[in-house]
Every structure is written in structure tokens, then in C-alpha cells.
Amino acid sequence: MTRAVLLVGATGLFGGHLARQLARRTDMSLIVAGRRLPTLTALAQELGAEAVAFDRTDATGVQGVLTRLRPFAVIDCSGPFQNYGVAPYAFAKQVLRAGAHYLDIADGAAFVAGIGALDALAKEQGVCAWSGASTTPALSSAIAADLCAGLDEVDLIETSILPGNKTPRGLSVMRAILGQIGRPFAQMRGGRLGTAMGWADSQRIAPKVGATVLKSRLAALVNTPDAALFPRHFNAATVTARAGLELGLFHRSLGVLRYLVPALRISSLDPLSKPLLTLSNLFTGFGSDAGGMRVRVLGTRGAQRQERVWDMIIPDGHGPKTPVQPVAILLDQLLAGQAKPGARPALAAFSRAEAEAQLATIHAVFERRDRDLIPIFEQALGPAFNDLPNAVQQLHRPAYVSRFKGMAEVRTATTLLGKLAALAGRFPLKGGQVVAEVEIAADDQSEVWTRNMGGTRFCSTLRYTRGQGVTEQFGPLTFNLDLHVSDGALHFPVTKGRAFGMFPIPHIITPVSETTETVDAEGRFVFDVRLSLPSGGLIVHYRGMLEPQ
Structure with missing residues (x-):
């Protein structure tokens, strides 16, 4: 029947x-x-x-x-x-x-x-x-369920959709994309509900299946059902969804609209749907007819952090199916x-x-890859990492997003050069006893540290490269760190620096770092960070304690 x-x-x-x-x-x-x-x-x-x-x-x-x-x-x-x-x-x-x-x-x-x-x-x-x-969410959740199986904690679920430029596109898809650009939406990040912006935070993604690798494409944040449903269904601390256009010119052009929508208070981009669809169809001779998709999960199993990735590549224009x-x-x-x-x-x-x-049945090929993740400080220190107190080890084994809170005492620069250096690094310019908050956003190659000392926020990015060690970047300035463990404490002396990744910073103006991390008598994480000029002038000095949130 x-x-x-x-x-x-x-x-x-x-x-x-x-x-x-x-x-x-x-x-x-x-x-x-x-x-x-x-x-x-x-x-x-x-x-x-x-x-x-x-x-x-x-x-x-x-x-x-x-x-x-x-x-x-x-x-x-x-x-x-x-x-x-x-x-x-x-x-x-x-x-x-x-x-x-x-x-x-x-x-x-x-x-x-x-x-x-x-x-x-x-x-x-x-x-x-x-x-x-x-x-999304049917296919993405089916894959996410498979990737999350067996994990004790799910730190991140990220879905990325990457269509080929030569594949057909419809008006409904164009209208859906334009309806999100520059619009805020709710996003779970690190266990907290925050706000993200449509078509922001573009990252390069290159799905891989066997020897076939899709050329890397930009993928920006979009609001899909995953963001609304996955945090509760999978008990996931962070959920992100991304989409991108193969041609960087088109992708970045939509990124410009992302700024114009709130700045000019544009109520709707829908009138642009048909013109932009017509324009994009003029460029179908560029790019490829291969599309891709990635579902990425980060989590922990026991004490081990893991990354699990499912990649799919669809050739010959079959992506819209x-x-x-x-x-x-x-x-x-x-x-x-x-x-x-x-x-x-x-x-x-x-x-x-x-x-x-x-x-x-539509000629898609796919692959799942699992690997253990080693935090960058553990990679850099090797066996010496295990000599650190437990609280220090735990802080340097962060989840995808980890948060810490405590108190700090801040001393600020008193000389003109010290104040200028503090201003360049966005360090605190007011001292005293303050609430200290640190957020670490981590993967296996870098960590973004966002510090808040009494309302003053400043960020740095730490990276580990085999053979070169750990670097810390503050805006255009990057410094090499000689990480080492001594007397149960972690030390962060600066050895050299570069500006804009190319120009060596003269030693006479390279900051001196007297930074240590250890524990107090109660086993809590404590830090002591003193940055000064080679001449002895203070840039900033903050010390205190942090506890996980």
C-alpha cells in the first residue's frame, strides 16, 4: 500500500x-x-x-x-x-x-x-x-550525539557548514543569511548565556577526509537551532554554529554589513536578497562545486581532554541535497x-x-577523528609540569572556556614611561585591592587570557610552538617566555620581544617579567606578576589569589 x-x-x-x-x-x-x-x-x-x-x-x-x-x-x-x-x-x-x-x-x-x-x-x-x-539540528545533533558518547563533560560542540561557490543557491537561503547579519542572538559560552553577533568571529576551517582536504574557508557565527537546543540536550558548556562562503570577497563583504546594520540601525536587509543573489550568481565560475561540513566536540574523559571531529565533503555540486x-x-x-x-x-x-x-547516496564522504589534547603549558614544560602544585596544574589544564575569580592587590606605574607602557598593554592604571577575574579560552595550540582587575580588562594570547616555546601576545607586541619550574612555582621571565610579528624590540625597552604562580598555605592558586622597564620603572604589579568558578 x-x-x-x-x-x-x-x-x-x-x-x-x-x-x-x-x-x-x-x-x-x-x-x-x-x-x-x-x-x-x-x-x-x-x-x-x-x-x-x-x-x-x-x-x-x-x-x-x-x-x-x-x-x-x-x-x-x-x-x-x-x-x-x-x-x-x-x-x-x-x-x-x-x-x-x-x-x-x-x-x-x-x-x-x-x-x-x-x-x-x-x-x-x-x-x-x-x-x-x-x-541543523537533525544531522548535526545525530553526529554530535555520536561524538559526545562516553565523555564525562562536554566543553564545546561546534558545527560548521561550508558550501561550494559553484553550487546552486536559493532565495530562501539568501534571505535567511541576511536576516542574521549584525543581529544579536543568545549563545551559551562556558556555561553562561551570553550574546553573540550574526556573522562575527570568522575562523578558517578545512574539512579533511582521508587524503582529500577541502581548501580552508572562512566560517562566521550564525544563529541556528543548535545554539538554542544543544546546551541542554547535551549538557554542553559552549555551543557554536558557523557558516561561510567559499569566496573570501563575498564572505568579508557580509562581514562589513555586520557592522553597518547596528551602526545605521538598519531594520532589515531583506530588500538586498534578490540583488545579492543575482550578483553572486555572476561569480559561479569561481571557486569549486565541493561543499563541506564539520562537527567538532571538545570534552573530558576522566582527566584527559579530547577533541573529536567529524568531517564531511560533498563533491560535484551535491551539497544542496x-x-x-x-x-x-x-x-x-x-x-x-x-x-x-x-x-x-x-x-x-x-x-x-x-x-x-x-x-x-548523494556521494558524500566522511571521517571521524579523535585525539587527546595536551594543554600548551604541559606541552612546554614536559615532565616538570607534574612538579607544580595541584591548583597550578588545574588552572593550566583549562576547558574550552574556564573562569577563575579572587582578589588582587594592584600597584601601578609612577613614571611617564611606565604609564605609557601600561597604557600600551591596557594594564590597570589605578591601584588598590580589587576583585580579580580571569577567563581562559583554550585549545591545544593557544590560550586567550582575559583578565579583569577591578574593572580594567586586558587580554593576551599565549601560544606554544615546538622548538620555540611559549609566546605571549599583547596586541601588536609578542614576547618569548622562558617558562620553568623552580621550588614548586612556575616562573615566566621574558627573553625577547617582537612588534607586529616582524620587528625585534630592543633589549633596553623589553619589559622585565618577574612572574610566579604557586599556592598558598590553604592550597589555593596564587599569582605574583611584576612587569617593569629595564631601567627599573614599574609598569604594573598585581598579586593575589584565584579560585575556579
Whole structure:
């Protein structure tokens, strides 16, 4: 017995791929739906399917279609789901009341997270509603669940989506991207809910599968259902989602818009959707047709920090087929009667093995890699690291984001040169007893330390390079440190420095660092940092204690 499946948005980019995929199946009869009957009729004739035209916002029209067709399942690929207005679930409600299963490929965080409002209705009707049956959160959560298995703590889950420039793109995708640029959204970072900015903090990512490596691409922060759902579902301290454009010119141009939106109080970039889509299509001769995806997890198992990475590469322009593959997996569950009634986000609704089997049908290749992470101070010190007191070791074995708080006594510069040096390093210019806070954002190659001494914030980046040791960078100035352990304390003397990575800093103006870390009588972490000029003039001196938060 074949069951009718109604596909809304069948003539769009993603809906079109799904329509052609489902039309090949013999266990269902496909009905393609949308607003333009001539286009739908042509598609239906091509696929041997039925066509029906209606506006999903017209409740009367929708009711008539559902009553006449009595579909087993309705799949909504129309979007963009961020723009569904004051009654975002009106269409889904009608589908459920008609006794049909509902699936969508929404990637709007609020829309997907809120689908649970229909849970009682879905259970009453004995049907399922899955929102976000797409790359995020359905696919990303299936992979994340596999990567998180066995970890005692999950410090980071990061998903990155990297389409190829030569692959087709749709208006809904362009509108969804522009709708996020320069807009703040909630992000869990280090166990605290903060605010991130759409299309900020671009980083280079290069997925790798075997000997095949995708050329590195920029990926910026975006607001996806992952950010809203993963912290609670996986008990993850930090969750980030990224997306990028292969051509750096386009990616950075959107980055410029990110600054203009809040500065000029631009209410919407939606009017730019069609012009930018047309412009981007003029450059499809550049770049590649290969897309990629990465899910990265950092966590701890026992005392060992680990990084687990799943990379996927999709060649030959098949990338735009990825968002609808979770629909095919979940539809199989519905047809087999394996899904429990209810309305929920499509979170870890299938396994990594099921995902990879489905993705292989669109020629995707994938690879999981696990490795132990060694913090940079432990790498630099080697066996001597174990000679440090426990509290010092713990501070230098940070999670992806670790925070410490305590008290400090600050002494500031008194000479003009000392004050200028303190100003350049953004060190405190006011002394006294202050609250001290330190945040460390770490991976296996660098640590970003953000210190707050009585309201004065200053940052530095520490890096370890084999053969060169540890360096600490304050803005354009980078200093080499001769880390060593003596008498149970860690010492940080400066040996040399460079400006802008190229110009050696003369020894006569290279700061002198008398910095130690150890523990007090109660076993608490204590620090003593004294920076001065070679002439003896003080730059800053702060000492105190810190405890983990």
C-alpha cells in the first residue's frame, strides 16, 4: 500500500531535490505543492507525481486540500521559517488536526525550539511533528550525539557548514543569511548565556577526509537551532554554529554589513536578497562545486581532554541535497511505524550510521577523528609540569572556556614611561585591592587570557610552538617566555620581544617579567606578576589569589 506524501515548496532549491528523490520511491505517492500551478504541473509531469497549488497562509484553502488529499505526511520545505509571523505554527497545526504527520526543514532557532507547543495536539492525533529535519539540528545533533558518547563533560560542540561557490543557491537561503547579519542572538559560552553577533568571529576551517582536504574557508557565527537546543540536550558548556562562503570577497563583504546594520540601525536587509543573489550568481565560475561540513566536540574523559571531529565533503555540486536527507531518514521511520507520537525538534532522532548511509547516496564522504589534547603549558614544560602544585596544574589544564575569580592587590606605574607602557598593554592604571577575574579560552595550540582587575580588562594570547616555546601576545607586541619550574612555582621571565610579528624590540625597552604562580598555605592558586622597564620603572604589579568558578 502506497501512502500519499504532500511536499510543500517542491519547486524551491531544497524542495526540488527532495521531490526528485522521493519520486523514485515505490512505497509512497508524491504530491508536489506550492503557489504556482504552472511550475508545479511541469515538475509533476517530469516526476510522474500529482500537483496541487495553494497558499500555506490561507487556512481555508489549506483545509480544503488536506481534506481532499488526506496525506499520510506533509513536508514543509518552503521557508524561510524565521519569517512565519505571529502565528508561526498555524500550518503545522492544520496538518496535525488533519491526522497527518508533519516534518519541516526549518533552521530558525526560535521556530524549531518552539515546536513543542504542538506536542499535546500531536499526541492526541497519534501523529508526529518534527521540526528542523535538516542539516541543523537533525544531522548535526545525530553526529554530535555520536561524538559526545562516553565523555564525562562536554566543553564545546561546534558545527560548521561550508558550501561550494559553484553550487546552486536559493532565495530562501539568501534571505535567511541576511536576516542574521549584525543581529544579536543568545549563545551559551562556558556555561553562561551570553550574546553573540550574526556573522562575527570568522575562523578558517578545512574539512579533511582521508587524503582529500577541502581548501580552508572562512566560517562566521550564525544563529541556528543548535545554539538554542544543544546546551541542554547535551549538557554542553559552549555551543557554536558557523557558516561561510567559499569566496573570501563575498564572505568579508557580509562581514562589513555586520557592522553597518547596528551602526545605521538598519531594520532589515531583506530588500538586498534578490540583488545579492543575482550578483553572486555572476561569480559561479569561481571557486569549486565541493561543499563541506564539520562537527567538532571538545570534552573530558576522566582527566584527559579530547577533541573529536567529524568531517564531511560533498563533491560535484551535491551539497544542496544535504539539508533534505534527514527528511528521508525520518520519513522511513514514519512509514515503518517506528516513531512515537508527539511534536519535537529533530534532535538526535537517528544515528550517525543511519546518517552516513543516507548521505552516501548523494556521494558524500566522511571521517571521524579523535585525539587527546595536551594543554600548551604541559606541552612546554614536559615532565616538570607534574612538579607544580595541584591548583597550578588545574588552572593550566583549562576547558574550552574556564573562569577563575579572587582578589588582587594592584600597584601601578609612577613614571611617564611606565604609564605609557601600561597604557600600551591596557594594564590597570589605578591601584588598590580589587576583585580579580580571569577567563581562559583554550585549545591545544593557544590560550586567550582575559583578565579583569577591578574593572580594567586586558587580554593576551599565549601560544606554544615546538622548538620555540611559549609566546605571549599583547596586541601588536609578542614576547618569548622562558617558562620553568623552580621550588614548586612556575616562573615566566621574558627573553625577547617582537612588534607586529616582524620587528625585534630592543633589549633596553623589553619589559622585565618577574612572574610566579604557586599556592598558598590553604592550597589555593596564587599569582605574583611584576612587569617593569629595564631601567627599573614599574609598569604594573598585581598579586593575589584565584579560585575556579
